[in-house]
Amino acid sequence: MSEAAMACDKGGVETGPGLLTGISLPAAVIHEAPLAHNLAWMQRFAEAHGARLAPHGKTTMAPALFRRQLEAGAWGITLATAPQCRAAFVHGVRRLLMANQLVGEANMGIVAELIEGGADYYCVVDSAENVRQLGRFFAARGLELQVLIELGVSGGRCGCRDASQVEALVAAIAEQPSLRLAGIEGYEGMIAGGDEVAAVRAYGARLVDTVRLLHASGVLESEAPIVTASGSKWFDLIAEAFDRAELREHYTPVLRPGCYVVHDHRLYASAMTDVKARHPHLEGELQPALEVFAHVQSLPEPGLAIIALGKRDIGHEPDLPMPLRLYPLCSHPSAATTPLDIAGWHATHIMDQHVFLAIPGDARIAVGDVIAFGTSHPCLTFDKWRQLLLVDEALKAKESLETCF
């Protein structure tokens, strides 16, 4: 990384120094051990269910993590946009599952270059209009585009709502020689309200039934048609729906969780508790690996600490950042590396560059102390950083992980 580029980055992070000395805070860090654990855990989980893993790369957009995911055995990387696919491809990812519609000629042009460069690229379709646009564009380029029909749910996001829409889409695709129908795709994460577990199971069954029906009707132009779904919350239910001898043998079932790689401290932690409750014999579980370290900046009133950390540095949805541990760098320098439990401390407000923390009136804390924060939903923390730091147990920086947002 050039000096100018580093100077243009808020982190300007270098590897080597410890997180409590020498590194400008706030800094986003990934802990080495839980990261390695999560990579292996989810790969094993997918394989145990006869499924391939194509982790959603939009969570991290960190090529160094894509590489680790592929090395752990992932079948490919899922992405959400054409520029994301380009970023992954440039960094060596060859199989790109774009779990989203490809819209706009400039974006189609990006994808055409990837296909010309050798990418095994898939996108999803849910409208005849988009199918015509894609067919025209890729025919003009003399390329073949692999598409998956998206199944949606009523009141949800994209995707065909019913079988008649799927049928019409199959017909529209058949009219475009440049398009190859390779399977079906869905996203169960839009299901909310009522008996969600039952609804996700039903959705998984609908995906399986649909891909079988299309396969039987001979419209799938693939030896092992793809059937794919799963975000980071219901991945176990989708895996169960896909876990059939028939699918293992004749299809390519693909799971696409993204957040698992660093997990989180509340939203997905709670989802993991549900997964464990549904599968009491499941071995191990995901562990939170992503934290943001920041300084206490001001103690202007009893019971209030202002932290040098804001919306520019850490996600704050659906939960405000969670203070996890205090490193008494200034209040107790000789024990700076011994973190203190600060259970009960909590954020009350966040601004662009500040977090407001409610603390006990008699808290032993000083300006300059360091607090490690966790979050709910890692996606919106990753995109605040051009680099994250991979750290070991001694909080020593081992690697700087570039992001491509």
Added chain:
Amino acid sequence: MSEAAMACDKGGVETGPGLLTGISLPAAVIHEAPLAHNLAWMQRFAEAHGARLAPHGKTTMAPALFRRQLEAGAWGITLATAPQCRAAFVHGVRRLLMANQLVGEANMGIVAELIEGGADYYCVVDSAENVRQLGRFFAARGLELQVLIELGVSGGRCGCRDASQVEALVAAIAEQPSLRLAGIEGYEGMIAGGDEVAAVRAYGARLVDTVRLLHASGVLESEAPIVTASGSKWFDLIAEAFDRAELREHYTPVLRPGCYVVHDHRLYASAMTDVKARHPHLEGELQPALEVFAHVQSLPEPGLAIIALGKRDIGHEPDLPMPLRLYPLCSHPSAATTPLDIAGWHATHIMDQHVFLAIPGDARIAVGDVIAFGTSHPCLTFDKWRQLLLVDEALKAKESLETCF
């Protein structure tokens, strides 16, 4: 910009092509004419009140905009963190007003290098502990650090709550030979509830009274002590408070609005209406200059459009993105560049990569059409982009504006 760097960016934006052809969407754009207008308008406003302008750079973190602000007559650039100051300095900004506490030795080290490099740097202080830390650090480096005492409000963010705290801080600063007390700083944006206008006026008066008192007592080590405040909402009230012959002659009153440079479509638009109501004879007003263009991605149900735009691309606080105009690129290609009014259309939900738009059941719209969106509060749109496009009235890209988040 290198090819690898471009490939790692979601925009990969090039200048030249028009926004509706050739540029991958979503794309964040700044319209040239309102930008130029705003730059001139706020500079004139500050000068008319005898104040200097140090626009808050954290809004855009775009060096090309800093340069325009300085060329328009700005006294300096305000920033929020040491890495932000470094980014501005590397790009030619010499006077850096860090309207925030400087905490952590790594951050102090960044600032020390800027001062050694010739920066005219100021930060704020509000605690004796931080003053001691700064005094020790900069003394060891053989450097002088210019500090401003921050005045805060009860229940607010950082800053001294009352005169006795200011007094104690003055004494603490006096004990540190490496610190030079250059004035006072405040931020009226934390005032909320009750008669806000009266409270902001009172706060402005308190700032003026305090700087006078400190000046009279001889503790300010500056020929023209600084008194500075003002975000983007109440800048007129702070300007009024500062607009005194005495301040013009013997002090350096500094206004620090940031959002004015591109303004917005609701939050600050409404604040501008208030400014105009308070000053009926004020000439002209700020104009919205920032928009994000995105494609219609899916039309899965009557009355619902899914837009290829999400939290990764546009701010969504305090208001969801606002659809402004539809370019019928696919629904009416021969009139693609004639935008249609879509008043009444509105966003109902936003996800990482999708916006849900409620539209009329009989809307003339097709997948692939382009919609221009406005926002409330520009700060959290800028930080989603490594580059924004400066466009002319024909939506032709004239310049790519790099950001340094």
